[in-house]
Amino acid sequence: MKPYAVYPLMDITPVKAEGCKIWDSNGTEYMDLYGGHAVISIGHNHPHYTDRIKSQLDKIAFYSNSVQIPEQEELANLLGKVSGYDEYDLFLCNSGAEANENALKLASFKTGKKGFISFKGGFHGRTSGAVALTDNPKIVAPFNASHEVHILEMDLAQVEECLKKHDVAGIIIEGIQGIAGIHTPSEEFLLGLQKLSKGYNVKLILDEVQSGYGRTGKFFAHQWVEGLKPDIITIAKGMGNGFPVGGVLINPEMEAKYGMLGTTFGGNHLACVASLAVLEVLHQENLCSKADELGNYLMEKLQGMEGIKEVRGKGLMIGVDLETDAAPVRKELIEKHHIFTGNASTKNTIRILPPLTITKEQLDIFLEALPQVIQSTSAQTH
Numbered sequence: 001m002k003p004y005a006v007y008p009l010m011d012i013t014p015v016k017a018e019g020c021k022i023w024d025s026n027g028t029e030y031m032d033l034y035g036g037h038a039v040i041s042i043g044h045n046h047p048h049y050t051d052r053i054k055s056q057l058d059k060i061a062f063y064s065n066s067v068q069i070p071e072q073e074e075l076a077n078l079l080g081k082v083s084g085y086d087e088y089d090l091f092l093c094n095s096g097a098e099a100n101e102n103a104l105k106l107a108s109f110k111t112g113k114k115g116f117i118s119f120k121g122g123f124h125g126r127t128s129g130a131v132a133l134t135d136n137p138k139i140v141a142p143f144n145a146s147h148e149v150h151i152l153e154m155d156l157a158q159v160e161e162c163l164k165k166h167d168v169a170g171i172i173i174e175g176i177q178g179i180a181g182i183h184t185p186s187e188e189f190l191l192g193l194q195k196l197s198k199g200y201n202v203k204l205i206l207d208e209v210q211s212g213y214g215r216t217g218k219f220f221a222h223q224w225v226e227g228l229k230p231d232i233i234t235i236a237k238g239m240g241n242g243f244p245v246g247g248v249l250i251n252p253e254m255e256a257k258y259g260m261l262g263t264t265f266g267g268n269h270l271a272c273v274a275s276l277a278v279l280e281v282l283h284q285e286n287l288c289s290k291a292d293e294l295g296n297y298l299m300e301k302l303q304g305m306e307g308i309k310e311v312r313g314k315g316l317m318i319g320v321d322l323e324t325d326a327a328p329v330r331k332e333l334i335e336k337h338h339i340f341t342g343n344a345s346t347k348n349t350i351r352i353l354p355p356l357t358i359t360k361e362q363l364d365i366f367l368e369a370l371p372q373v374i375q376s377t378s379a380q381t382h
């Protein structure tokens with residue numbers, strides 16, 4: 001048997017990682033400005049994180065959700081405090097797609113309706129409902145396409161028209177669109193969605209899978225908008241710093257009922273302590289405000305750089321539009337300068353999603369390399 005080849009792979013084999021650094025099997029050192037796809041929040045192999053997981057492994061790694069798991073209570077309690085959503089409930093699962101799938105199911109159960117609205121450019125994962133609401137027909141199989149979905153422009157009039165005509169249970173939107181190339185919905189739009197949701201008995205779901213956990217300088221990206229309080233918030237990626245874990249934050253008005261949601265692995269002991277360690281480090285090392293500060297520094301330096309058309313984002317969730325294709329630039333950044341960056345669905349965009357523990361000195365290395373690479377790649381194409 002061999003792995004199912006669903007991704008084109010770089011010829012790099014990471015064998016060791018620490019903070020923002022990765023070493024491959026040849027001993028070459030890399031800088032990680034991609035954070036393993038926005039997953040690494042507190043830095044690779046943070047000592048507090050590895051200690052927490054190792055000592056839990058020596059006690060108990062797993063038992064099913066049919067028994068008391070105090071680590072779940074501890075996690076819900078700390079997450080409530082750190083995120084500002086103390087009164088919400090937490091359902092634990094294993095990935096971002098699964099978090100969204102459960103959020104959709106919950107909204108449908110609670111409203112008794114089945115349609116959903118999402119937005120152009122959005123990505124919500126690869127499970128049935130989540131992928132149906134993702135704006136990429138190439139990854140939607142005929143089986144997934146049977147859901148009632150309305151993928152709209154970010155336009156309140158369009159949303160209201162859809163709500164009037166159809167039986168809509170919920171609206172799902174990313175805090176900041178990631179794969180689309182880092183696009184932030186406007187405050188007016190988000191607040192307008194909130195108002196429409198209340199008026200039409202529809203649940204507002206904020207997908208914070210990529211934009212959550214301090215990445216944008218606030219715990220959740222939507223917290224940049226005063227007065228916005230979604231019914232449901234979904235989390236994953238940065239939550240476990242690489243440990244597979246996801247979650248759904250649920251307004252307590254949506255009371256739980258036995259059997260409504262369920263999971264075998266969600267909320268297991270190891271996932272809970274990994275997630276607790278992440279929250280402890282985020283708090284101790286003040287990583288939200290660090291992300292804000294360093295993100296502003298980086299964006300300021302990138303703005304106006306030759307060969308760059310636009311810089312967008314918040315905190316350490318940054319999209320850089322080049323005047324040329326991003327692929328050769330990213331290739332040279334990794335091959336010559338050993339810097340990982342991310343791509344986006346738009347060809348000329350580079351996505352920057354480093355661990356939130358990155359230093360100014362490490363960002364300066366990138367700021368020195370990028371103009372050289374832009375210059376040398378544009379000389380090759382002209």
Ligand SMILES: Cc1ncc(COP(=O)(O)O)c(C=O)c1O
Nearest residue numbers: 095096097123124125178209210
């Ligand atoms: C905004 C958003 N939602 C959901 C997902 C799906 O998460 P997962 O790959 O953990 O299922 C992703 C993954 O990239 C994402 O960026």
